[in-house]
Amino acid sequence: MAKCCQPKVSNSIWPGIVISIILISITVVIFSSLLFFFSKIRWEEFIYDGYLFYVIKFTFIQASISTGLAIIPAIFLAKALFRRHFLGRKLLLHLCSITLVLPVLVTILGLLTVYGRMGWIFKLCNLLGINYNFTPYGLKGIVLAHIFFNFPLASKILLFSLENISVEQRQLAAQLGMNQWHIFCIIEWPYLRRQILPICTLIFMLCFTSFATVLILGGGPNVTTIALAIYQSLSYDFDLNKAAVLALIQLFFCLSVALLNQNLNIIISVGNSHNLKWKHLNDSNLLKLWDTLIISITIIFLIPPLLAIIIDSLNFRLLQVLHNIKLLQAFTNSILISINSGILCVICTVMLLWSIRELRLRHSIFFCRILEVSGLLIFSISDLVLATGLFLLLHNFINLSYLTYSLLILTNALMAIPYAFKILENPMYDLAERYNLLCISLNIKGINRFNLIELKSLKKTIGQAFSFACMLSIGDFGVISLFGNENFLTLPYYLYQQLSSYRNNDAAVTVLIILLLCFSLFILIKYLSGKKYD
Structure with a gap:
């Protein structure tokens, strides 16, 4: 009877295996593209290069x-x-x-x-x-x-x-x-x-x-x-x-x-507790003063830079910059790239964690660790190294300007996976422990289980992971710095062009637009997911 209740492992871990293979393959390809040029190096130039060691x-x-x-x-x-x-x-x-x-x-x-x-x-x-x-x-x-x-x-x-x-x-x-x-x-x-x-x-x-x-x-x-x-x-x-x-x-x-x-x-x-808050019994005026000082210093440290952005943007160039066609193009590109990379990131992360939690429930620690490491493997590759590997791999074969959009979506989604992984890991595992036996007894599995259990219960957490991935993509500059050009702009790359040409008033307006976009996205996804981020 116990055997009948256990789901087939092959049906429950294949989503994570697919994503794990893709992530490992990308890492291997990037590493191989770097090793291709590695063999052409004259080592004496680097061994005796004191500046390299200083860097x-x-x-x-x-x-x-x-x-x-x-x-x-x-x-x-x-x-x-x-x-x-x-x-x-x-x-x-x-x-x-x-x-x-x-x-x-x-x-x-x-x-x-x-x-x-x-x-x-x-x-x-x-x-x-x-x-x-x-x-x-x-x-x-x-x-x-x-x-x-x-x-x-x-x-x-x-x-x-x-x-x-x-x-x-x-x-x-x-x-x-x-x-x-x-x-x-x-x-x-x-x-x-x-x-x-x-x-x-x-x-x-x-x-x-x-x-x-x-x-x-x-x-x-x-x-x-x-x-x-x-x-x-x-x-x-x-x-x-x-x-x-x-x-x-x-x-x-x-x-x-x-x-x-x-x-x-x-x-x-x-810890197990039925109380929501702990009221300190041994509270003193000195301790209250110390906490007030720490919190006040933090507020003074965090608020003024954001306030300065808003004040500087309200300059005489505001209307002219808002009517610039390049700003509209950069804004549109940033929105499309961030949304698509956020969707791709969440899909890959959920598929990977789906298999990891099944392996945890079966106490397959070794294979669970393999999938976990593959999920965090991309974390060892910075966005610039990832972009460098893709650049070295593809620049001799195709015109990268034709693939800029796809490359940005892919790289931004990959770089956001470790963050989404940490956001969704414990909630998905806790949910499986709570409902796994019920799902087995009712024969609820696969996409039906995701729609009935995971999607409804994790809607708020998935929204948080999605918003995090989107905002990471909006603020990306490392990847676009290699693949961007005059014909393809994002807001950070357009901002960098303005700063490079000393158009500081124009840059201040662009900064405000980016800041408002991030906050609007955060609030919108918070509202749609019903999440109260505490």
């Missing part, structure tokens, strides 16, 4: 500093947000959710307006007679931008870890008379510790492969990363051999970090 060293330094300065204050903010419930808290959490996917060019322009040599802080210090020496260019500016992108993300993930601690544990700690330090060390730290290392590897990889940030705020000989060196080799020198070597170096380090992240990604069991 690698600088890439590690800036990524390490950015990671440390993002994760440490994130711990304090997460604890402050957990202890305090105030008006605007949900709005602040929403802001923390979308800072990572805001277009890099948009965010950097906002940071320059606030922290630049003629920015808001400079003008305020000038009025107060204070000498303002900070420059947003170079290592300081790159680190500042990386903190802005990653600090809110780390804070929200750590906040989820604190919320996973059952109220019963905190009640027991209160009964035992534990102070805040003991509560942190004995109860909270074990939960935070399991997330801090995976978050550090994630942020480190994002900073290590950062391209647009370094391109705008760095770019000089002393402020060059591996990603920027790849772009320079292709766009300026057209040195395919050097680009291949640099791409392989970055691929090696990123793959190592991705595998480390996979090993450190420990699932935390959620």
